[in-house]
Amino acid sequence: xxxxxxxxxxxxAIAAGGYHTIALSTTATVACFGYNANGQCTPPTNLGTxxxxxxxxxxxxxxxxAGEVRCWGANASGQINVPAALGTTIAIAAGNWxxxxxxxxxxxxxWGLNDHGQSTVPTxxxxxxxxxxxxYHTIALxxxxxxxxxxxxxKGQCYPPPDLGAVTALAAGxxxxxxxxxxxxxxxxxNNDGAVDANDLGAxxxxxxxxxxxxxxxxxxxxxxxxxxxxxxxxx
Numbered sequence: 001x002x003x004x005x006x007x008x009x010x011x012x013a014i015a016a017g018g019y020h021t022i023a024l025s026t027t028a029t030v031a032c033f034g035y036n037a038n039g040q041c042t043p044p045t046n047l048g049t050x051x052x053x054x055x056x057x058x059x060x061x062x063x064x065x066a067g068e069v070r071c072w073g074a075n076a077s078g079q080i081n082v083p084a085a086l087g088t089t090i091a092i093a094a095g096n097w098x099x100x101x102x103x104x105x106x107x108x109x110x111w112g113l114n115d116h117g118q119s120t121v122p123t124x125x126x127x128x129x130x131x132x133x134x135x136y137h138t139i140a141l142x143x144x145x146x147x148x149x150x151x152x153x154x155k156g157q158c159y160p161p162p163d164l165g166a167v168t169a170l171a172a173g174x175x176x177x178x179x180x181x182x183x184x185x186x187x188x189x190x191n192n193d194g195a196v197d198a199n200d201l202g203a204x205x206x207x208x209x210x211x212x213x214x215x216x217x218x219x220x221x222x223x224x225x226x227x228x229x230x231x232x233x234x235x236x
Contacts, residue, residue, distance in 0.1 A: 002034045017055030017073075017094070022062075024053045030062050040073030054094035061094045069101050079112035095133030096174070100140075102128050108140055118151030134172035141170050141179075149177065186215030188235040196235045204232055 004023065008031050013024040020034030020041050028049035032041035038058040047062060047070055054061040059073030059080050067088035071080035077097040086109055091102040098112030098119045106127045110119035116136035125148055130141040137151030137158050145166030149158035155175040169180040188196045190203045207216045207224045219227040 004033055005031050007031075013053060015053045015055040015060075015094070017060060018057035018096070020055065020058075020060070022053040022055050022060050024050055024062075028065060032060055038074035042072065044070060044072055052092055054092050054099070056094035056099065057096040059094065061092055061099055063089055063092045063101075067104065069099075071099065077113035081111060083109055083111055091128075091130045093131040093133040093138070093172070095138065095172070096135040098133060098138070100131040100133050100138050102131055102140075106143070108138075110138060116152040120150065122148060122150055130170060132170045132172035132177070134177065135174040137172065137175075137177070139170055139172055139177055141167055145182070147179070186218055186220075188218060188232040190215060196232060200232060204228060 008023055008025060010026045011023045012026055015022045017040060020032060023031045025031065030043050030047060030050050030053060032043055034041055036042060040058050040060045049065040050062045051065050052063040056079060059071060061071045063069055069082050069086055069089055069092060071082055073080060079097050079099055086101060088104045089101045090104055093100045095118060098110055100108055100110045102108055108121045108125055108128050108131060110121055112119055114120060118136050118138050125140060127143040128140045129143050132139045134157060137149060139147060139149045141147060147160050147167055151158065153159060157175055157177045165181045167179045167181045171178050188200055190200045204216055204224060210224055211222055216224050217228060218231040221227060
């Protein structure tokens with residue numbers, strides 16, 4: 001275990017790589033600590049002020065205050081070779097051996113390892129606001145809250161739930177993905193047959209007094225009770 005530098009001070013953001021940590025301080029400077037065999041904890045001396053950091057398996061990544069991307073550390077898959085034409089970025093992500101960046105125009109650029117298609121950005125992708133990268137997959141969040149994922153899907157990491165709703169944040173693990181989403185509002189037609197009737201009443205009464213599963217807790221107070229019955233009857 002490697003403790004953070006005593007001079008680190010207050011931090012704005014942190015990121016973790018394979019065996020190292022990257023921190024962004026309130027002074028917009030970057031500090032790295034941990035395993036450093038590939039130079040992943042040795043930021044460029046001319047890095048300057050930064051606004052975001054990301055960590056790959058044995059490499060590190062930062063977005064400068066001007067939107068420029070800088071990478072350092074291991075480069076066996078070309079993961080620290082930032083494309084010359086990348087331009088200004090608004091978001092970055094580091095996978096194990098590849099990187100992703102969102103340009104100011106909402107398009108995505110990936111580079112590094114591409115053995116599972118994780119660096120092959122779908123040609124139709126646009127209006128992206130954020131990205132996340134796993135070991136062999138990449139996920140993008142569009143401005144409308146929808147997702148697009150590419151690369152490996154052998155563990156279902158590129159198959160989000162169909163009823164996910166609008167996503168507000170995302171992250172990727174080695175072989176899994178996770179998001180924060182705003183779930184669609186519940187309504188009293190529990191079985192989605194187009195009518196609020198006795199079938200829905202039966203579903204509600206079957207969970208009476210419990211925390212409820214699905215959308216049966218219509219009031220959202222954590223308990224299926226009279227408040228939910230009143231909502232259902234008003235929609236009858």
